[in-house]
Amino acid sequence: MAVYFAVLRPGDKMLTMDLSHGGHLTHGNKANFSGKFFEIVHYGVRKDDERIDYDQLAAMAREHKPKMITVGASAYPRIIDFKRMGEIAREVGAYLLADIAHIAGLVAVGIHPSPMAHADFVTTTTHKTLRGPRGGLILCREKNAKEIDSTVFPGIQGGPLEHVIAAKAVCFQEALQPSFKAYQEQIVKNAAALADGMKRNGYRLVSGGTDNHLMLVDVGAKNVTGKDCQIALDEAGITVNKNTIPFETRSPFQASGIRLGTPAVTTRGMKEAEMAAIADMISEVLLDIKNVDAAHKVRERVRELTARFPLPY
Numbered sequence: 001m002a003v004y005f006a007v008l009r010p011g012d013k014m015l016t017m018d019l020s021h022g023g024h025l026t027h028g029n030k031a032n033f034s035g036k037f038f039e040i041v042h043y044g045v046r047k048d049d050e051r052i053d054y055d056q057l058a059a060m061a062r063e064h065k066p067k068m069i070t071v072g073a074s075a076y077p078r079i080i081d082f083k084r085m086g087e088i089a090r091e092v093g094a095y096l097l098a099d100i101a102h103i104a105g106l107v108a109v110g111i112h113p114s115p116m117a118h119a120d121f122v123t124t125t126t127h128k129t130l131r132g133p134r135g136g137l138i139l140c141r142e143k144n145a146k147e148i149d150s151t152v153f154p155g156i157q158g159g160p161l162e163h164v165i166a167a168k169a170v171c172f173q174e175a176l177q178p179s180f181k182a183y184q185e186q187i188v189k190n191a192a193a194l195a196d197g198m199k200r201n202g203y204r205l206v207s208g209g210t211d212n213h214l215m216l217v218d219v220g221a222k223n224v225t226g227k228d229c230q231i232a233l234d235e236a237g238i239t240v241n242k243n244t245i246p247f248e249t250r251s252p253f254q255a256s257g258i259r260l261g262t263p264a265v266t267t268r269g270m271k272e273a274e275m276a277a278i279a280d281m282i283s284e285v286l287l288d289i290k291n292v293d294a295a296h297k298v299r300e301r302v303r304e305l306t307a308r309f310p311l312p313y
């Protein structure tokens with residue numbers, strides 16, 4: 001909100017990723033403030049490989065001449081080409097906002113390309129792969145710093161949350177340690193192993209797999225909804241969320257996908273072997289989705305696994 005309000009006026013045009021293709025509500029969705037204040041044009045992924053179509057994006061940028069382009073996603077399992085996004089934005093004179101909320105931890109340790117050289121603004125949450133407190137962070141060029149600061153305060157916030165600022169400092173200190181790099185690397189290895197496990201069990205993944213910490217499983221292809229999968233897996237003690245998939249045919253309240261990520265299980269010390277076991281457990285629950293007794297049997301295995309990998313403190 002601070003970035004938008006610092007450099008845009010109500011009614012300005014933004015080119016952003018569609019929520020149902022992996023984008024975020026704050027990237028111009030109609031239900032969100034961002035979709036009410038600004039004129040929104042959406043880009044998305046290609047139908048055949050479900051990856052961002054940069055050529056289509058460039059063509060849309062030339063056609064619509066947006067004041068800002070945003071890049072960054074909540075449900076996109078592939079590497080994002082920030083360099084290409086920077087070129088597209090510069091060609092049409094648009095600001096580029098890279099919202100790396102999900103992948104900030106991967107970017108911090110260098111296992112996902114950084115947007116820093118290519119974007120005018122980089123925003124992130126501190127509570128996803130960065131593994132800090134619930135909060136946010138804005139990075140910008142010096143020339144925009146004053147506008148950003150005054151848009152945050154007095155523009156959109158009151159007093160600072162000092163306790164969260166302290167927790168962010170702890171988060172950044174942790175992110176500077178060699179163990180944090182090892183953690184991020186294991187997240188990505190675990191996601192690859194979990195993706196392999198789901199494929200071995202016959203599931204189709206959006207885009208065919210993952211390069212990062214998350215994946216989208218197309219459960220619609222098995223004639224069940226994301227919502228029913230989420231509810232059944234909750235009974236088994238496995239937390240996932242229903243999620244729309246690109247070119248979704250169901251309502252977002254039902255959805256054809258579930259979204260799986262590995263940051264939390266990796267924090268507990270789980271590795272590739274445990275990912276294979278988790279994939280089998282998920283598959284077992286989903287095979288007989290209305291069978292609560294079967295889900296509770298799986299829950300016992302979940303409890304054995306989590307007891308072997310207790311939360312660190």
Ligand SMILES: *Cc1c(COP(=O)(O)O)cnc(C)c1O
Nearest residue numbers: 024026072073074099101102125
């Ligand atoms: C999670 C996320 C945000 C922030 O959402 P919160 O509700 O504060 O967690 C912003 N942008 C993207 C792309 C996100 O994934």
